[in-house]
Amino acid sequence: MSLPRGYLRSPMAWASALMLASLVLLALAAPLLWGVAADRPDPSAVLQGPSAAHPFGTDNLGRDVLARVLTATRPSLLPALAAALLGATGGVLLGAATAVVGRRSRRVLSALINLLLAFPALLIALFLAVVFGAGEAGAVLALAVAGVPGFARLAQTLAAAVAGTDHLAAARVLGLRRHRLLWRHVLPNIAEPLLLAATTAAGTALVALSGLSFLGLGVQPPGYDWGQLLNQGLDRIYADPLPALAPGLAILYAALTFQLLGEVLAGRVAHRGPADRTPAPPPAPSGPAEDGPVLQVEDLCVELPTPDGVIRPVRGVSLSLRPGEIVGLVGESGSGKSLTALAVADLLPDRARVSRRTMRLLGADLAAMTPKERDRHLATGLATVFQNPASALNPSLRIATQLTEAVRAHRGASRAEAAAQAADALRRVHLPPALLRSRPHQLSGGQRQRVMIASGLMVRPALIIADEPTTALDVTVQRQIIRLLSEIRRETSAAILFISHDIALVGEFCERVLVMYAGTVVETLPADRLADATRHPYTRALVESVPDLTADRDRALPTVEGPPPDPLAPAPGCPFEPRCPRRLDRCAEQAPPLDGPDPAHRVACWNPVPVAVAAVPS
Incomplete structure (x- = not known):
């Protein structure tokens, strides 16, 4: 997809593009460049402070902290993106469906959304992470489910404005089925704010997933992500803060990247509805009376x-x-x-x-x-x-x-x-x-x-x-x-x-x-x-x-x-x-x-x- 005209003239667009490129590059190249150093223990260099060989020090097995932070980019970003994508998909479909379903179904869906919003998202994520079991898959599913209510309410509010438009009413009379009303007439008209919410949610999911790993409910050893590295560096934060500061800065940098990216894309994205390639069968003749009234x-x-x-x-x-x-x-x-x-x-x-x-x-x-x-x-x-x-x-x-x-x-x-x-x-x-x-x-x-x-x-x-x-x-x-x-x-x-x-x-x-x-x-x-x-x-x-032109101008109409x-x-x-x-x-x-x-x-x-x-x- 080509960039819109004027896209790279914005300083925020340049910043978000460079930051996103750096994250993608690290996710791809870090395991190849620093994967060995990140996983190789060195008993002679246990818990060392910053040095020329180890800029952020080493951990309790003598592994280089900086190499581990860089290598953890991929296992930190991919689960967060998966959780945000799953939560956004489920929430948007649930909320946008209220614009195309019948009156009773709309009331049921609205009540369900209100019920889900009654519980804090973080509380739902913690509860479900325990229910699904400690591990990366359980944490991703927990965060995805916790993100559904927020997206559902946003999509429901946006879809309500589309539901009252003449073009959607005309599409109903055309006989379009509900899934086509949803994909063609509702979702394209609410995509821009949802895109902003999705990219922002990716940063939020990254922070939340790191939090679950910090608490021991996310990625499990021998795997690691930024949250687990933050937990390991917390034990020595008063004596040597850099092992804890490095993963914290990585989390902040990635979350800020998604936030800036959402701000830029929300104002630049062009809508386009999906093409319909399935012609419906021709209607049966209604048998009108040719000589009677229309x-x-x-x-x-x-x-x-x-x-x-x-x-x-x-x-x-x-x-x-x-x-x-x-x-x-x-x-x-x-x-x-x-x-x-x-x-x-x-x-x-x-x-x-x-x-x-x-x-x-x-x-x-x-x-x-x-x-x-x-x-x-x-x-x-x-x-x-x-x-x-x-x-x-x-x-x-x-x-x-x-x-x-x-x-x-x-x-x-x-x-x-x-x-x-x-x-x-x-x-x-x-x-x-x-x-x-x-x-x-x-x-x-x-x-x-x-x-x-x-x-x-x-x-x-x-x-x-x-x-x-x-x-x-x-x-x-x-x-x-x-x-x-x-x-x-x-x-x-x-x-x-x-x-x-x-x-x-x-x-x-x-x-x-x-x-x-x-x-x-x-x-x-x-x-x-x-x-x-x-x-x-x-x-x-x-x-x-x-x-009319003959009216007396001195007299009121x-x-x-x-x-x-x-x-x-x-x-x-x-x-x-x-x-x-x-x-x-x-x-x-x-x-x-x-x-x-x-x-x-x-x-x-x-x-x-x-x-x-x-x-x-x-």
Whole structure:
């Protein structure tokens, strides 16, 4: 592996590289150069002090202390590295697994980690060293087990941040198995702090292993390491401190080397996820009804438990989309738009409870499928464009890997076929195929959003859910994304559910509009009627709050007066009643149904705005 650019410009990098090289050189060459002197007793030179022949003196058998310290480099470092590696591997797998397992397994793993952390690591190491028996193997296993809880807690904390990302949720819907989620999406994104912890743990394991050898629980005679040499030199420390000082300095030097190495590598290492070389078999056909709606949802409800009680952010939502249709979903923040989309895509958090009377995608009843069948059907029939592409794209994987993942997992495409399809998908969103070699942080916000759209096109979806796809973009890029979605709709006949706060943009881009308030749909109407034929007071207020060039600059823009309803204490009547200027006594007691004489224009209001009045500008 080549060193990153600028690596050797750092003094700390130079120091750690030289110190590590010296340890490696000693571990390899010391037994050859000084092994004989270290093991050869000399009765005429027993317990001698420092001299030209023996710079650090001799031990009780006349062996040269300096030669023994140098020769002990290998038997001191290798067991410490083995203990750190075993402990790090077990702890990282245990902690990172909490991001990919189910809710019950996550609770069990978290409880196990908390239980292991309740005992001091040193106490565990001493206890297990006695249980496993005195010797090098027992000491290594004891230190490895003692190091597992610390790595597990660190990995659990880091993996929790990855578990909430959009790209991991999308990978679940792709049907990736848990071990692939772990190796591809979790571990690469938490590797840097874990690398620092592992190199630091190597130094800690060296000190601990030397301590066990000092106590007689580690390396046993005739073998020796720095800990045992320190024990032997301790008997004469007051008369001649050098035999004890030499192994102590060696331990300090090696521990400092690992610490510096961890600091350097943690800031320089480049992430790269493992390649997936095993294509999944193609999915079985779902048998969609070609002439029916792409999506049909009836009476969708979502419940979320909170410490203060259960809230229902989505209540009785019904919607349908035909092939090639663009439907807008608008409303204030907290009205339930995004949760509705996430419920359709099966991306809600584990604690959420979803109920519906009907939910069909491409004619297939999602409720009648097994979880694996549902994930595969959603992964191939539906694509989601998230509001924040920086979170939706895995920062550790190249664009090529992320674009080809779905077709390789669900279409059975080979690596070459998937790469060709990915290049074609980038061309369709007006991006050069050269970006396949890039990572998300190397792209602009508009390019990342286009990559998200290209990723969805890879499986040729019949439905695209665009959840605020233009919110974080400037006006010019917003228009480009809107034009791109329009082109894709014309070319593929895919239905688009477009979620946005911008009611003016929805009126321009969409064919039909659903207006949500407090988790319910309060009005559905054709988009060309938004400007002058809205009937619900809430929709009318949203339209009036949109500024235009003819607005009086001296007058404040109209706003919807009053706060939104409390989700923990929903009113029995119309949720908009406290803020509605046209409220009646009946509105506080009974919620109005979504109805109307025109099937294309329905409104949930007991006292809707008359069309003649609605057409008059306020």
